Amino acid sequence: DQQVKQNSPSLSVQEGRISILNCDYTNSMFDYFLWYKKYPAEGPTFLISISSIKDKNEDGRFTVFLNKSAKHLSLHIVPSQPGDSAVYFCAASAPETSGSRLTFGEGTQLTVNP
Amino acid sequence: DAEITQSPRHKITETGRQVTLACHQTWNHNNMFWYRQDLGHGLRLIHYSYGVQDTNKGEVSDGYSVSRSNTEDLPLTLESAASSQTSVYFCASSLDLQETQYFGPGTRLLVL
Numbered sequence: 768d769q770q771v772k773q774n775s776p777s778l779s780v781q782e783g784r785i786s787i788l789n790c791d792y793t794n795s796m797f798d799y800f801l802w803y804k805k806y807p808a809e810g811p812t813f814l815i816s817i818s819s820i821k822d823k824n825e826d827g828r829f830t831v832f833l834n835k836s837a838k839h840l841s842l843h844i845v846p847s848q849p850g851d852s853a854v855y856f857c858a859a860s861a862p863e864t865s866g867s868r869l870t871f872g873e874g875t876q877l878t879v880n881p
Numbered sequence: 882d883a884e885i886t887q888s889p890r891h892k893i894t895e896t897g898r899q900v901t902l903a904c905h906q907t908w909n910h911n912n913m914f915w916y917r918q919d920l921g922h923g924l925r926l927i928h929y930s931y932g933v934q935d936t937n938k939g940e941v942s943d944g945y946s947v948s949r950s951n952t953e954d955l956p957l958t959l960e961s962a963a964s965s966q967t968s969v970y971f972c973a974s975s976l977d978l979q980e981t982q983y984f985g986p987g988t989r990l991l992v993l
Contacts (some may be wrong), residue, residue, distance in 0.1 A: 771899060773923075801981070810885075810971050810984030811924070869982060871916075871924040 770794045771859050781880055786844040788875050791858030793838065797859040801869070802831060802842050805854045813821035814855075815842070847879045884908075887972050887985040894991055900959040902988050904972030912975045913955040914946060914982060915939075917968040924971065930955055962992045 772791045776784045788802075798819040803811035817824040817831045817840070824831050830843045844851055857872040885906040894900050904991065911932045916924040922991050926939030928947040936947050944966060946958045959966055973982040 771923075776921075803984075808987070810973075810986050812984070813981050818983070858924075868914075868926065870926075871956065873921055873923040 768793075768871075769819075770797075771857055771870050771872040773855075773857055773875050775875050776873070777876040777878070779878045779880065780847050782849055783846045786847045786851065786877055786879065787841075788842040788844075788855050788877065790840050790842075790872055791838060792840075792859050793862060794859070794870075795838070797808055797870075798862050799860045800831070800833060800840050801858045801860075802829075803856045803858060803871075804851075804876070805856065811856055818865040844877075847877075849879045849881050853881050882947035882955060885972060885974055885983055885985040887970075887988050888932065889985065889988060891989050893991045893993065894962050896899075896962055896964060898962050900962050900990070902957045902970055902972075902990070903957075904955050904957065905953055906972075906983075906985075907953065908929040908974060908976075908983070909952055910976055910983075911952070913949070914973040914975075915929075915957045916947070917941065917966075917975065918971060918973045919968050926930075927957065928955075957992075964989065964992050967992045 801816040802814040804814045805811040815826050815829050817833050833840045854874045856874045858869040888903045914929040925941045927945050930936050930949040947986040969987050971987050972985040975982045
């Protein structure tokens with residue numbers, strides 16, 4: 768049972784435009800959400816996170832939105848750059864799991880075209 | 882600089898052999914994790930540890946084991962390698978009470 772789902776395996780956008788990556792979850796106990804970026808032949812790197820007490824968190828060109836009622840979060844990248852081309856993973860954790868155990872989505876391959 | 886390393890980076894083995902993948906972190910993190918990444922599944926948790934002598938099973942633990950004899954290392958052992966264990970394996974670590982996990986560069990394992 769996939770508790771965190773990224774329904775789009777791939778997304779292609781033009782440089783300078785907005786990239787929107789989506790993530791849905793089913794476990795209502797999740798209270799912390801993260802996005803990781805992964806380049807080929809490297810490990811995932813932390814990008815941005817959001818707590819369930821917020822509905823938006825911004826860090827430079829990256830903004831994460833959380834809609835708790837819809838159990839949906841999204842990552843906005845504005846403006847998109849070719850260097851943003853990577854696989855993006857959504858992840859979530861629940862308070863009863865101490866020590867930061869994460870559940871990951873399947874990932875979305877973002878391609879930013881020059 | 883503190884870091885997390887994995888070795889080997891690439892490994893080819895035969896079905897039935899025992900294989901051990903190493904993970905070493907110098908952040909002094911209490912929590913360490915092993916994941917496998919497969920197309921269409923994202924990252925799935927194999928085993929994790931919250932400290933020395935502590936180990937726990939994750940989502941896909943069958944056929945794998947770990948041991949934690951010190952803070953820095955969490956080796957992952959495939960008891961009898963199977964073709965279904967061909968995958969990319971990532972180790973990660975985190976501080977207590979923090980959610981951010983830091984990942985190693987990965988080990989690509991091929992079981993023939």
